[in-house]
Amino acid sequence: MKEFDYYKPLTLKEATALYDRYGASSKLLLGGTDLVVLMSDGVVNPDVVIDLKGIEELKRLELKDGFLHIGARTTFSELIESSVVKEKFPIIWEASRFIASVGIRNKATLVGNICSAVPSADSAPALLVRDAVVVAASEEGNREIPISEFFVGPRKTVLKKGEIVTEIKVPEIKNKFGGSYIKLGRYSGEDLAQVGVATLAVEGNKYSVAFCAVAPVPVRATEVEEFLKGKEITDELLNEAKPIALKAISPISDVRASKEYRMRMSGVVFARSMKTSVLRLEGNGPEYGDRLV
Amino acid sequence: MKREINFTLNGDPVSIEVRPNEKLLDVLRDHLGVKSPKHGCGRGECGACSVLLNGKSIRSCITLAVEVDGQEIVTLEGLEKNGLTDLQKSFLKHNAFQCGFCAPGFTISATELLNNNPHPDENEIREAISGNLCRCTGYKNIVGAILDVAKKK
Numbered sequence: 178m179k180e181f182d183y184y185k186p187l188t189l190k191e192a193t194a195l196y197d198r199y200g201a202s203s204k205l206l207l208g209g210t211d212l213v214v215l216m217s218d219g220v221v222n223p224d225v226v227i228d229l230k231g232i233e234e235l236k237r238l239e240l241k242d243g244f245l246h247i248g249a250r251t252t253f254s255e256l257i258e259s260s261v262v263k264e265k266f267p268i269i270w271e272a273s274r275f276i277a278s279v280g281i282r283n284k285a286t287l288v289g290n291i292c293s294a295v296p297s298a299d300s301a302p303a304l305l306v307r308d309a310v311v312v313a314a315s316e317e318g319n320r321e322i323p324i325s326e327f328f329v330g331p332r333k334t335v336l337k338k339g340e341i342v343t344e345i346k347v348p349e350i351k352n353k354f355g356g357s358y359i360k361l362g363r364y365s366g367e368d369l370a371q372v373g374v375a376t377l378a379v380e381g382n383k384y385s386v387a388f389c390a391v392a393p394v395p396v397r398a399t400e401v402e403e404f405l406k407g408k409e410i411t412d413e414l415l416n417e418a419k420p421i422a423l424k425a426i427s428p429i430s431d432v433r434a435s436k437e438y439r440m441r442m443s444g445v446v447f448a449r450s451m452k453t454s455v456l457r458l459e460g461n462g463p464e465y466g467d468r469l470v
Numbered sequence: 471m472k473r474e475i476n477f478t479l480n481g482d483p484v485s486i487e488v489r490p491n492e493k494l495l496d497v498l499r500d501h502l503g504v505k506s507p508k509h510g511c512g513r514g515e516c517g518a519c520s521v522l523l524n525g526k527s528i529r530s531c532i533t534l535a536v537e538v539d540g541q542e543i544v545t546l547e548g549l550e551k552n553g554l555t556d557l558q559k560s561f562l563k564h565n566a567f568q569c570g571f572c573a574p575g576f577t578i579s580a581t582e583l584l585n586n587n588p589h590p591d592e593n594e595i596r597e598a599i600s601g602n603l604c605r606c607t608g609y610k611n612i613v614g615a616i617l618d619v620a621k622k623k
Contacts, residue, residue, distance in 0.1 A: 182471065183490035183536050206534075213493070213532040214513045226490065228537065254526065278601025279579065280517055283526040284533070365600045367515040 178216050185228040189314055189343065192229060197316045197339040199225045205341060206230070207249060208284035210277075211293045235343060240265065244310075245347040249289075253282035253300075266347055267457075267465045268356035268375055272303040274466050275360040277367050288342050291327070294334045294394070295369075301328070301395030302375030303358050305387035309347045313340040321346075328394035353380040355457030359450045361442055361470050363433065371434040374446045378454040382407050386447065391428040391439050398425035398447075410455045418451075419444040446470065475539040479504070480548030488535040495519045495530035498545065506546035506574040510603070517602035518571060520578040521545050527582045546574045549581060557581060557619050564615035568606035575602045580616045589620050 186192040196203060203225035206212055215221040229235055229249060237248030240261050247256070253273040256262050263270045269287075276282055276290070276299045290300045291311065301324070309324040316339055324345075327334055336342070356377040362368040373389035384405045389395040401422040408414055428439035449469055456462030463469065472487045479502065488497055498504040498521070510518030512531050519531040522544040549555055554562075557580055567573045576599060583590055583598035590598065595616045596609075604612065 178491040178493075180489065180491050183473070183534070185536075185539075206537075209534065209537065210514055210529070210532055213534065216491075217493075217512065217532075226534075230537070278517070279582070279598055280520050280527045280529050280601045281514060283523070284528050365597070367601060 179219070179222045181223050182225045183228065184225065185231040187231045187233075189232055189234055189341070192227060192232060193314055193316050193339065193341055195225075195227050196341055199227075200338050203227055205292075207286045207289040208252065208281075210281050210285040211289065211295075229341070237344060238262075240349065243349050245269075245349065247287055247345045247347065249341075249343055250286060251288070252284060252286050253290075254279070256287060257282065263465070265349060266307065268303040268307060268358050268377065269300070269347065271356075271465045272299050272358040272360075272375065275299055275358065275365075278365075281367065288345060291324075291345065292334065292336070292342055294328050294330075294332050296331055296393055296395065297369045297373065297390035298395055299358075299360060299370060299373055299389065302373050302387035302389050303356075304345065304347065305395060305397045306356065306375045306377040306385035307347050307350075308385075309345050311342055312344045312346060314343045315339040315341065319343075325397050330393055350379060353458060354378060355454045355459070355462060357450045357453040357457065357462075357465075357469065359446050359453075359469050361446055365468075369433060372428075372439055372442050372446050374443065374450045376447070376450040376454045378410070378451070378458045380458065382409065384410075384451070384454075386422060386425075386451070388426050388443060388447075391426040391443050393427070396425050398422045400424055401447075405451075410451060412448075415448040415451060419448060422447045473536065475536055477538045477540060478542040480544055480551065490534060490536050492535045493531055494521070494533040494535045494538055494543075497535040498530060498543075504545050504547055508571055508574060510571070510575075515601075515603075516572070517575040517579065517599075520575040520602070522578060522582065525582070525585065527578050546577055549577065555581070556622070557584065557616070560615040560619045561612070564611045564618065566607070566611040566615045567604070572602060572604045572606075576604070576612055580619075583616070584619060590616070591620075592617060595620070 204223040206228040235249040256273045358375040361372040370390040377385040386398040428436045508518040510516035514529040514532040
C-alpha cells in the first residue's frame with residue numbers, strides 16, 4: 178500500500194475543508210472494507226485519507242420528522258440491531274442481513290456501500306424502493322439527492338468535488354406495506370450478488386421494484402411498477418409483468434454468472450420477491466430475514 | 471509520516487508508532503508479537519485475521535492500525551489469558567480443526583456470537599461463522615462444537 182497522510186477530523190466543518198483542499202488526491206474512510214482492499218491492490222492510491230469516524234454528528238440513527246436518518250458512520254450491524262429499522266424499515270433490515278458476514282457488517286457502513294456505487298450494492302435496491310434521499314455536505318452547503326439519481330455508472334456517483342455524504346434519509350410509510358429483498362448468490366458469506374431484487378407492496382395496490390447486480394448501476398424498474406399499479410398480484414399477472422420488469426436491466430457475464438442466467442433468474446427472483454411482499458403486507462408472509470432462495 | 475497510537479490490547483495498554491498505511495494485522499503480528507490472527511486472503515473474505523474491536527469481530531487485514539487508536543482490541547491470546555475457554559475446549563473435544571490455520575478466526579466469531587446470544591441454534595451459528603472459511607473440514611465439527619457450548623451454558 179502506498180504511503181499517505183492520515184487525518185481524523187472531529188467535526189464535519191473540518192472534514193469538508195480538508196476534502197475541499199485535497200480533492201481527487203484524497204479518499205474518505207468509513208469502514209474501509211472496500212477502500213482498504215482497493216488501496217492494498219494499488220487500484221486506488223490517495224495521498225491523503227480522511228477518516229470520518231471521529232465525527233460525532235455522523236453517528237446518527239433515528240426516526241425524526243417522518244424520516245429515518247442513517248448517519249454516515251452507521252454500520253450494517255447497527256442497522257440490524259435497531260428495532261426501529263426492523264419494524265418500520267424492514268426491507269433495509271433484511272438487505273443489511275444479507276450483506277457479507279458479521280465481521281464485515283461490524284465495520285462496513287450503508288453510506289460507504291452507497292458511495293462505493295458498485296452495481297451489486299446490496300443496500301441500494303432497498304433504498305430505491307423506499308425513495309431514500311442522499312444528503313451531501315460541502316463547503317458550499319448541503320444538497321439532497323434522490324437515490325434514484327445518485328448512481329451514474331459502476332463506481333460513479335453524481336457527487337461533486339468536495340461533497341461528503343453525511344446521511345441517508347428514508348421516508349416513513351404511513352400505510353400498511355410489505356417488502357422483501359432477495360439476494361441470489363453462490364454461497365452465503367462474502368459473495369457478491371448474482372441478482373438482487375427489492376420489492377415493496379403498499380396498501381391500495383401500489384408497488385415498487387428495484388434491482389442490483391444486473392445493470393451498470395442499481396436501478397428502479399418504473400415501467401413494471403406502472404403496469405402493476407392498481408392490480409391484485411396473481412401468478413398470471415406476474416408472468417405478464419416479468420418481461421416488463423426485465424426491460425429495466427442489462428446484465429453482463431462475469432465470474433459469478435452469465436448474462437443469460439442473470440436475465441432468467443431476475444424474472445424468477447422478481448416474481449418471488451413480489452409475492453413475498455404481498456404476503457407480508459397481508460400479514461402472513463415469511464419472517465423478514467428468512468432465506469427465500 | 472509515523473504517528474503514535476495508543477490502544478488496549480488484550481487488557482494491557484499499548485503505545486506504538488505506526489505508518490498510516492500499515493494494517494492492524496501486520497502491526498499485531500510483526501511489531502507486537504501477537505501471532506494468532508492469520509494472513510489468509512488479505513481482503514476480508516476468509517476471516518482468518520479476525521480480532522475483536524470493542525467486542526465486535528472485525529477483519530484486521532483490511533483495518534488500518536491508525537484506526538484503532540483509543541480502541542480496545544482482543545485476540546485469541548487475550549481470550550485464553552486464564553486458560554482455554556469452554557469454547558476452545560469444545561473445539562478440541564470435537565476435533566473441530568485439522569491444520570488449525572482458520573481456528574483463531576472461528577474462535578473470535580463464535581466468541582462474539584456466544585457473548586451476544588448464549589443459546590444460538592444451528593442456523594444462527596452457521597450465519598455467525600459464514601464469513602470464516604475452513605478448507606480442511608466440512609464445518610460439521612466446528613458447528614457441533616459451538617452447539618455443544620450453547621447447550622451447556
